[in-house]
Amino acid sequence: MTTNSTDPMIGRLVDGRYQVRSRIARGGMATVYLATDLRLERRVAIKVMHGHLADDSQYRARFIQEARSAARLAHPNVVNVYDQGQDADTAYLVMEYLPGITLRDLLEEHHVLTTMQAFDIMEAVLSGLAAAHKNGIVHRDLKPENVLLADDGRIKIGDFGLARAATANTATGNALLGTIAYLSPELVTRGIADTRSDIYAVGIMLYEMLAGEQPFKGEQPFQIAHQHANDTVGTPSSKNPAVPTELDELVLWATARDPDQRPRDAKTMLDQLLDTGAQLATAAPATAAHRTMVMPTAAPSSSGSDDVTQIIRPQRRERTGPVVADSASALQKTASRRKRKGFVLFALVILLAGLAAGTGWYFNAGPGALVSVPDVSGSDVATATATLEELELVVAAETRGITDPDTSIPVGSVVGTDPDAGAQLARQTTVTLLTNLGPEQLPVPELVGLTEAEAREAIESAGFTAQDSATQFSSDVPADTVIAATGAEGVDLTTVDEYGEDQPVTLLVSLGAVPDVRGQGFAQALETLEGVGLSGVEGERAFDDAIPEGSVLSAAAPGDGPVTPGDTLTLAVSDGPAPVTVPEVNDLPRDEAIAALEGLGLDVSYNPLFAPFSGARATGTDPEAGTVLPRGSSVTLFLQLIG
Numbered sequence: 001m002t003t004n005s006t007d008p009m010i011g012r013l014v015d016g017r018y019q020v021r022s023r024i025a026r027g028g029m030a031t032v033y034l035a036t037d038l039r040l041e042r043r044v045a046i047k048v049m050h051g052h053l054a055d056d057s058q059y060r061a062r063f064i065q066e067a068r069s070a071a072r073l074a075h076p077n078v079v080n081v082y083d084q085g086q087d088a089d090t091a092y093l094v095m096e097y098l099p100g101i102t103l104r105d106l107l108e109e110h111h112v113l114t115t116m117q118a119f120d121i122m123e124a125v126l127s128g129l130a131a132a133h134k135n136g137i138v139h140r141d142l143k144p145e146n147v148l149l150a151d152d153g154r155i156k157i158g159d160f161g162l163a164r165a166a167t168a169n170t171a172t173g174n175a176l177l178g179t180i181a182y183l184s185p186e187l188v189t190r191g192i193a194d195t196r197s198d199i200y201a202v203g204i205m206l207y208e209m210l211a212g213e214q215p216f217k218g219e220q221p222f223q224i225a226h227q228h229a230n231d232t233v234g235t236p237s238s239k240n241p242a243v244p245t246e247l248d249e250l251v252l253w254a255t256a257r258d259p260d261q262r263p264r265d266a267k268t269m270l271d272q273l274l275d276t277g278a279q280l281a282t283a284a285p286a287t288a289a290h291r292t293m294v295m296p297t298a299a300p301s302s303s304g305s306d307d308v309t310q311i312i313r314p315q316r317r318e319r320t321g322p323v324v325a326d327s328a329s330a331l332q333k334t335a336s337r338r339k340r341k342g343f344v345l346f347a348l349v350i351l352l353a354g355l356a357a358g359t360g361w362y363f364n365a366g367p368g369a370l371v372s373v374p375d376v377s378g379s380d381v382a383t384a385t386a387t388l389e390e391l392e393l394v395v396a397a398e399t400r401g402i403t404d405p406d407t408s409i410p411v412g413s414v415v416g417t418d419p420d421a422g423a424q425l426a427r428q429t430t431v432t433l434l435t436n437l438g439p440e441q442l443p444v445p446e447l448v449g450l451t452e453a454e455a456r457e458a459i460e461s462a463g464f465t466a467q468d469s470a471t472q473f474s475s476d477v478p479a480d481t482v483i484a485a486t487g488a489e490g491v492d493l494t495t496v497d498e499y500g501e502d503q504p505v506t507l508l509v510s511l512g513a514v515p516d517v518r519g520q521g522f523a524q525a526l527e528t529l530e531g532v533g534l535s536g537v538e539g540e541r542a543f544d545d546a547i548p549e550g551s552v553l554s555a556a557a558p559g560d561g562p563v564t565p566g567d568t569l570t571l572a573v574s575d576g577p578a579p580v581t582v583p584e585v586n587d588l589p590r591d592e593a594i595a596a597l598e599g600l601g602l603d604v605s606y607n608p609l610f611a612p613f614s615g616a617r618a619t620g621t622d623p624e625a626g627t628v629l630p631r632g633s634s635v636t637l638f639l640q641l642i643g
Contacts, residue, residue, distance in 0.1 A: 077128030079158040103144035112212035124155035129266035142201035196259040203254025210236035375421035392427040401437040439500030479512035533565035549576030584625040593618035601631035
């Protein structure tokens with residue numbers, strides 16, 4: 001369980017009833033929280049739709065559909081839905097709280113499950129899914145993340161967010177829904193889902209539990225989708241030899257590319273799973289652990305005796321699934337019949353051999369041979385064209401551009417072909433190259449001047465991805481206001497009208513003006529700067545008549561750029577008023593001498609007997625002329641009456 005003390009939902013009372021305690025998980029559509037139902041005094045899980053999706057009618061309808069779909073299912077293997085509603089701008093769904101882990105957590109820890117573990121999980125999943133199918137509901141997003149393993153041993157299916165009524169052809173719309181690793185071929189190629197599409201996903205999960213990995217892998221989602229549409233799922237025993245043949249057959253049946261070759265619904269596959277489990281238990285050694293099962297009463301012998309040793313076999317259901325190996329006696333009879341027919345067929349084989357050889361050459365090496373379209377993804381157009389032409393395929397004169405938000409694929413490079421890679425084509429068939437047009441271009445909203453929170457919401461709503469913001473001090477822009485916005489490779493988004501979907505946007509946010517530390521003591525100024533993430537060093541000292549000694553005269557930023565958190569400012573410090581030199585005032589009239597000394601900031605005194613005689617002349621000073629004194633120092637003026 002994850003928590004986030006900064007999450008505004010933590011501690012919130014939803015609809016006056018549900019007290020949110022902590023965050024459990026976050027997905028692409030909603031966040032799930034642990035909450036307390038104050039009315040019934042029980043713990044519940046409350047699923048809250050992301051705020052930026054709440055105004056989207058499509059997402060809101062899908063959210064409500066999940067509540068309706070799950071609420072129709074009262075089954076011990078389906079997560080119960082208690083309530084659904086809207087509190088102000090918050091759409092929520094209240095569900096049963098199951099403390100524990102998901103099947104994905106279990107697979108990440110153990111990778112490969114035992115046959116018994118896989119049986120138990122599959123039985124629970126298929127039981128819950130059978131109830132959904134019986135009620136006309138297709139889940140459409142089955143995956144290990146949606147299989148919950150409670151601490152008390154219960155196993156339940158959750159997240160019916162993509163569920164719809166099960167018709168013969170339930171369309172998904174233009175976009176593929178569900179997780180790509182578990183999508184059925186018909187969903188990939190035609191966007192059509194029914195109960196058999198759920199069965200395909202179950203088969204992929206069974207393969208993953210037994211083999212320890214998914215059957216199809218790829219660096220890009222379209223590569224995995226291509227494999228689902230064109231390749232056959234292998235047997236889990238090829239990765240894990242301990243897997244019984246019967247389970248291999250069950251996986252192959254569930255993951256057949258043709259939906260008509262799969263179980264028609266979860267009930268059909270559940271019956272086969274239980275039948276297969278009974279067969280494996282019957283075939284296991286007497287000392288092996290067996291699943292609990294009901295055995296039928298032995299049939300009486302033809303002789304009427306009731307003491308004849310008989311083999312008790314588990315009851316079998318009528319099924320259309322995989323057929324297990326015949327008994328030894330049946331195989332021996334079949335071999336005898338084949339031996340008798342062998343002589344008859346030998347001549348026919350010789351006769352047909354020549355024809356087969358010629359036909360094989362024509363279709364395998366001759367003019368009629370098919371070629372497999374190679375995977376040219378990631379190549380430039382010229383290289384891809386040359387590769388296809390070497391196989392005698394014709395490359396269409398015009399490429400077809402497709403949008404792709406993945407910036408790791410260079411614009412203009414090949415991202416696929418039509419037909420897809422792996423398709424078997426006759427020579428001289430035309431193949432169209434699919435080239436990357438880059439992300440879809442979307443309008444850029446006005447971001448400068450908004451608060452950071454407003455700008456981030458505007459970015460997500462517009463279809464872009466908000467990155468961590470950068471900050472700087474500004475005397476012109478208020479704090480918490482966006483100064484600028486940049487995209488990938490530093491593009492200035494204030495100069496463009498459109499930008500690529502899902503591409504990163506970085507905001508530059510103002511921290512307000514740098515604090516004014518002029519007149520503060522040096523230590524106090526350092527403390528003030530540290531409070532906003534800056535530091536300071538002492539710079540030049542200078543005399544200043546207005547700033548006391550030891551106080552800051554000014555703060556200078558490094559270089560000519562803006563000040564950002566972590567910068568070090570240079571602080572000029574005052575040495576107080578500048579000193580003065582006692583001037584030469586000999587022979588000056590008294591008043592002129594006094595004015596000269598006081599003009600330098602000195603305190604002048606003289607013999608008061610000369611007070612009436614303004615015409616007296618200066619004969620010297622104490623200290624004498626040329627002496628350097630601090631401003632405000634006292635100087636004695638010596639006077640003499642002349643004539």
